[in-house]
Amino acid sequence: MTVFGRISASRLAAAAGLLFAGIGTAAADPAEIKVLTSVALTSALDELAPQYERATGNKLVIGYSLIADIRKRIIAGETADVIILSRPVMDELQKQDKFAPASIANVAGTAVAVTVRAGAPKPDIGSADALKRSLLAAKSIVYADPAKGGASGVHFAKVVDRLGIADEIKSRTILVPGAQAADLVAKGEAEIGVGQTSEIVPVAGAQLVGPLPGDLGSVTLFAAAIGADSKASEAAKSLIQFLTGPTAAPVFKSKGLEPG
Structure with missing residues (x-):
């Protein structure tokens, strides 16, 4: 159970108020914060960004892409004030001094899961054998092209x-470049889709079947850090505090993510 399950609504409101007050103090001079992050967090950050901007006056400029793409760009020298990627990649980049010291913080996690069109019968994925039978019976299956480096596609x-x-x-497989699997399922262009839970839950017309079963499952934990060359490090710190605090947690949960 997260902190949300242990405090009352009134205490939550008070905690949120204190958090926003603290953020406002940290960001007394409004700043522009460049963020680079995985597409798996798009729906959550699109909702959270305006809340943070209203509370602080800071402006977020968010760039979304696949984890592998952002990793490659950062290694090549691109920088940002806040970077949010999978924890293993963040740990790797930290060893290359791409972040401010001791600035990494876990944000949220999401599982690789199965989706079908809303209203369609849910296939049995309760075991490895059941998943195998359901995939063999499907007329079409869509997931992220592993060659593009998307975490869910590589795993699946x-x-x-x-x-x-x-x-x-193979002949019934549709590969998409990123987080479009649930969209194709919702449109009826594929029978079964596989992607991050956070890429499925927000899509109208797609229903979540559940995570991959047993040891076939995979959870991607996302972490945030301040870029080593950030010129807005205090504002960046306030954003990470916001994303790991009580205000952001219910939004992450509503988008298919578990707060870190």
Whole structure:
């Protein structure tokens, strides 16, 4: 249970008020904060960004892309005030001194999950064998192209190989460049989709079946850090405090993420 389950609504409101007050103090001079983050956090950050901007006066400029793409860009020298990527990648970049010291903080996690069109019968994915049968029975399956580096696509490709059905479903597989699997399912262009829970829950017309079963499952934990060359480090710190605080937690949960 998170802190949200342990405090009353009145205490939550008070905590949120104190947090916003603290943020406002930290960002007395409004700043522009460049953020680079995974597409898996798009729906949550699109809702949270205006709340943070209203509370602080700061302006967020958010760039979304695949984890692998942002990782490559940062290694090549691109920088941002706040970077939010999967924890293993963040730890790797920290070893290359890409972040301010001791600035990494866990934000939220999301599982690789299955989706079908709203109203359609939910396939059985309760075990590895059940998942295998459902995938073999599906007319079409869509997930992120693993060659593009999306975390869910890379993982699911390994799952398909492990189940031993890669050749059998190849002709019925649709690969998308990023987080579009749930959109295609919602439009009826694919029967089963696989992606991050956070990429499924916000999509109208798509229903979440559930995470991949047992040891086939994977949870991506996202973490944030301040860029080593940030010229707005105090404002960046206030954003990370906001994203890891009580105001952001229910928004993350509503978008299929678990607060970190």
